[in-house]
Amino acid sequence: MRVTGVMVQYYVACKRELWFFANQINMNYDNDDISIGRHIHEKSFSREKKNVNLGDVSFDFVKTGEKNTIFEIKKSSKLEEPVRYQLYYYLWNAKKLGKEADGVLVYPKEKKREKLTLTPEKEHEIEHIIKDIEKIVSQPLPPPVVIKPYCKRCTYYELCMV
C-alpha cells in the first residue's frame, strides 16, 4: 500500500477519515475550504518550483542548500499537530532515500511558519504510524465516529453524523 502524507495527517486527526479516504471515499470536492486551500497553494511562492515528487510522496516545494528544506503550505493552523506529522513523514521519506532535510510549515494567510527537524524519536513514531495505517485501512469496517472539535468543518461531517 502506498502511504501518502495526507494519510499520515488523517491518521493523527481522525482514523475514520483515514479509512474512508484510503478506501477511495473522498469527500473533498465541492468544499469551499478545500478550494481556498488549493488557491493558496497555487498562488503563494509562485517563484518556486512546486509539487516535487520523491518516491511515494509529493512535497509542495523544496529549497536546496547545505541542508535541504521541504516546505508544506497550509491554509490554516487549525490542524497543527496532524499537519506536523505529515511533514515529519516527508522528512522521514527523504532521509530513507538519502536526502536528509529539514521541514518548514507555512501558513501564508496567517503569516506564520514553523520549523521542524526529524529526531530519532519522531522517526520511530512515524514507523509505528505507517504500520498502524496499514492495519486500519485493511480493516473491513470504518472505525467508529469520535467527535472532535474540528468535526464541524470536516467534509465527512454529514456522512459521519447522519
Place this chain on the structure above:
Amino acid sequence: MKDPLYITSHGILQRKGNTLYFVNEEGKKALPINRINEINCYGKVSLKSGASSLLMKEGIPVNFFNMYGYYEGSLYPRVQLNSGLVVVQQSQHYSDPEKRAVIAAEIVEGIKNNILKTLRYYLKKGKDVEPYIQDIEKEVIKGDVAQIMSNEGRIWHSYYQSFNKILKNFEMDKREIRPPTTEINALISFGNSLLYVSALSEIYHTYLHPSVSYLHEPAERRFSLALDIADIFKPVIVERVIFKLVNNNMLTEKDFNHDVGVLLNEKGKRIFLKEYQAKLETTIKHPEIKRKVSYKYLMRLECYKLIKHVLGDKEYRSFRMWW
C-alpha cells in the same frame, strides 16, 4: 449554494471563453456556471460542442425532457467520484435477496410513514381521509421483495384514492400515465419526473451507482436508484406542491393542454417549477447533523445512509418526516 437551472423555451447553449450562454429569439443570456449544478431542458435545447465540453468539465449534468415533460435522457459527465468498494458492496446488497429485502422494506417504510404524515396533516385540516389512513396503517411490510412491492402498490393506491378528499378541484380517478388522462395525473407525472432528476443529481454527488437499486429492478431502463430515493420523498415534495397549487387555485383548467391526454402547458409548467423549486430549497433543522438542511439535501443524506449501510458501518433507516 448551487441550484438547478430550468430551461422551458427553445434555444441554443453555447460557450464563449469560459462563459456559457443561452441564445434564443429573445437574445443572448449569460448563465452563471459556478452557481448551476444541473440543467433541465423542457424546451428544444441544442448544445454546441464547446458548451458540452465546458459543462462536462464542470461536472454539470444536462437532463432532457420531451414535450410531455417526460424524462428522455441526460448528458452525464464522466463519473468523478469513483469508489470500487462502494459499488461492489452496493451490488452485493442487490444480488443477495435477503439483503436486498432489508433495504427495500426500509424504503417502503419510509414511503408509508411520509404518506401517513401527509394524510394526518390534512386530517387535522378537516379533510375526511381517516379511512385511507387506516388502510395504509394496516399494511405490514415484510417478506421478499415481491411482497414488499405489493405492499407498496397498495399503499400508493389508497393514497391516490384519498386525493379526491383533499383536492378542491379536479378528480383523481385512477393513476394513469403515458399520457396522463386527467389533470391530477398530469401533475403527478410532471412532479415525479422532476423529483427523479433531482434525486439523480444528488446520487451523482455520492459514490453510489445510479443503476443499482433495491425496490425497483435495475433492469428498468432508467437510473433506478433515483426511482428508489425519489419514492420516499414524493409525499413530502411532489404531492405537497400539487395540493398547494390546486387548492389555492394557482393552477386551473387553463394551464393544461387537452389534445393528447392531459398535460401542463408552458405556463402551467412554469408555475409548477417555481413552487417545486421553492419546496426543494425549504430548509429544516436536522436532529442528527444539527444543521439546517434543504429538502433536496435530505436526498443526498439518504445516499450517505445507504453508503454506510452497504459498507456495514450503520444500518440504513429510511427518511421519515419528523416534523
